[in-house]
Amino acid sequence: MILSQKPAKQPLIRRFFRTYWLTISIIVVLTTASLLTIRWFTVTIDAATANRLAEAQREIAALDETLQQIIARNEAEEKARRLAVAAETAEVILSNPSNAASVVNPADCNVSDVRKDPGDIGVMVNKKHCIQPLSYAPSDLVTVRGATISAKVAPSFEQLMTAASAAGFPLSVTSSYRSYQTQVATYNYWVSVSGAAGADTYSARPGYSEHQTGFAIDFANASRSCSLSCFGSTAEYQWLQANAATYGFIQRYYAGKDAITGYGAEEWHYRYVGADVALDMKAKGILTLEEYWGLPGGTY
Numbered sequence: 001m002i003l004s005q006k007p008a009k010q011p012l013i014r015r016f017f018r019t020y021w022l023t024i025s026i027i028v029v030l031t032t033a034s035l036l037t038i039r040w041f042t043v044t045i046d047a048a049t050a051n052r053l054a055e056a057q058r059e060i061a062a063l064d065e066t067l068q069q070i071i072a073r074n075e076a077e078e079k080a081r082r083l084a085v086a087a088e089t090a091e092v093i094l095s096n097p098s099n100a101a102s103v104v105n106p107a108d109c110n111v112s113d114v115r116k117d118p119g120d121i122g123v124m125v126n127k128k129h130c131i132q133p134l135s136y137a138p139s140d141l142v143t144v145r146g147a148t149i150s151a152k153v154a155p156s157f158e159q160l161m162t163a164a165s166a167a168g169f170p171l172s173v174t175s176s177y178r179s180y181q182t183q184v185a186t187y188n189y190w191v192s193v194s195g196a197a198g199a200d201t202y203s204a205r206p207g208y209s210e211h212q213t214g215f216a217i218d219f220a221n222a223s224r225s226c227s228l229s230c231f232g233s234t235a236e237y238q239w240l241q242a243n244a245a246t247y248g249f250i251q252r253y254y255a256g257k258d259a260i261t262g263y264g265a266e267e268w269h270y271r272y273v274g275a276d277v278a279l280d281m282k283a284k285g286i287l288t289l290e291e292y293w294g295l296p297g298g299t300y
């Protein structure tokens with residue numbers, strides 16, 4: 001019985017497949033179709049998500065650009081507004097002498113009526129001694145080693161620059177001749193920022209700047225990494241203190257002399273007065289031209 005039962009199993013399986021082949025086939029086909037459909041959905045959804053992500057990134061980039069444009073426009077508008085205020089202030093000061101009587105009337109702005117030839121290296125320029133005429137421009141300007149200066153200053157200036165480099169303290173120039181028109185724009189810009197009283201403490205009014213004579217130079221170290229108030233802490237500044245007078249230059253504004261010169265310390269600003277005067281001042285220990293020439297200074 002056992003032996004005869006075993007071979008009977010084969011026909012049973014065959015019979016089973018013969019009976020259910022259609023059902024099995026349908027199940028296999030449906031399962032495969034389902035798996036393919038799921039796979040298709042996954043791929044499609046992934047692509048859609050990637051598309052949406054890319055689109056979102058594009059929108060963010062566009063918004064960012066718009067924001068940058070708005071910021072730039074606001075900055076430009078603010079700058080234009082300030083310039084307009086400066087221009088208006090300039091007009092008010094220049095067109096109405098009573099606003100700043102001694103500022104705009106050349107006849108009244110040199111209280112001592114001496115040392116008023118702007119082409120002479122002995123000219124006095126401070127808040128009580130304007131340049132006459134106010135819109136004066138030197139006729140002998142030359143540009144040497146990055147400085148635009150009067151030809152009267154050029155040879156000594158070149159010697160000073162050469163000596164400084166040879167001693168290992170090379171210098172550069174950050175500002176030299178400035179025209180009346182430049183000073184109008186500079187001063188009035190600062191008026192728009194700090195008001196006239198504030199601007200007067202650090203910016204000369206047009207016609208009152210030594211830079212307009214071509215006799216003044218603002219120095220920095222050669223790399224310009226240290227200019228203006230930083231310059232006073234450099235070895236180059238120490239070299240200038242020791243040697244500038246030999247070449248006819250003096251530091252014009254020392255600390256503690258505000259009441260006399262009208263300005264706070266400016267370690268970078270040098271005025272050419274000629275070696276005779278500069279060395280004599282040094283020998284006598286006199287730090288200001290006002291004291292050396294016995295002329296008034298201080299505020300306007």
Ligand SMILES: [Zn+2]
Binds near residue numbers: 211
């Ligand atoms: Zn200066």
